[in-house]
Amino acid sequence: MKTKEKILHTALRLFNEQGTSEISSRNISDEMGISYGNLCYHFPKKSDIILALYRQMQDEVTELIQNIQREIFRFDFMVRSLRELLHLLHKYRFVFIEHIQLARKFDSIKQESKRQFERRKDILREVSRFLLAQGYLRPEEIRGHHDMIIHALLIVLNSWIPDGELFYNGKPEKIIDYYLELYYSVFRANLTPKGARAFDEVYNALALDFKRLQQDVMD
Structure with a gap:
């Protein structure tokens, strides 16, 4: 691992544990056992580290979302991918714990957050149209209800x-x-009985597989 990567790795751990306001660039260099000047050569300001981690997270999320879009109409793939997405977001949890503050401080984070929100909304709209056509999703009783469900998700x-x-x-x-x-x-609350049965079958099977995997790791 190169020095720049080590800096980001260490900063991510410290930001997740203590928050960006409690961690300085010098804290990061001390934790790594490198000189402050060496760290500043790669990242002159702490804000450069924060933005680099945010871009790194978005690159990883974008790659995962692209994979999801290729198999978007399979319940099993949706369940597996969402679990993977939650693990990925948790890896960068300081971003979400401090999301409002970071968005106010960095316009690039604010604008990218808005773009990602709209992109995910479009994906879920595509999913909802497919589920509706298959008889899996309840039809709207009130105009715009599916968009409200998407926003809630x-x-x-x-x-x-x-x-x-x-x-x-x-x-x-x-x-x-x-x-x-x-x-x-x-x-699930918005699926038809047919959709709920199909979803439960996949979800329960994958949940059992995951429990077995956890047990194998523990053993």
Whole structure:
């Protein structure tokens, strides 16, 4: 791992643990055991590190979203990909814990957040049209209801990390499972009986596979 990558790796851990306001560039260099000048050669300001981590996160998210779009109409792929996405977002959890402050401080983060929100909304609209055509999604009783569901799903996706920091009291290793259940409860409530049966079959099978994988790791 190159020095620049090590700086980002260390900064990410410290920002996640203590927040950006509590960590200085010197804290990062001290933690790494390198000179402050060496760190500043790669990142002259702490804000450069924050923005580099944000861009790194968006690159990883974009790659995952592109993969999701290629297999968007498969329940099994949707379930697996959402779990992977939540793990990825949790990796960069300081961004979401401090999202409002960072968006106010860095216009690039504010604008990119808006672009990502609209992109994810478009993907979910595409999914909803497919589910409706297959008889899996309940038709709208009120005009615009599907867009409201989509917005609710995106609120959960964007806000689960700060919510977990404040209100989640379960085992740390179960936090992804908890918020996946929350996300899917919003989604499943709007499926037809046919859609709910199809979704439950896939979700329960994958949940069992995941539990077996966890047990194998523990053993």
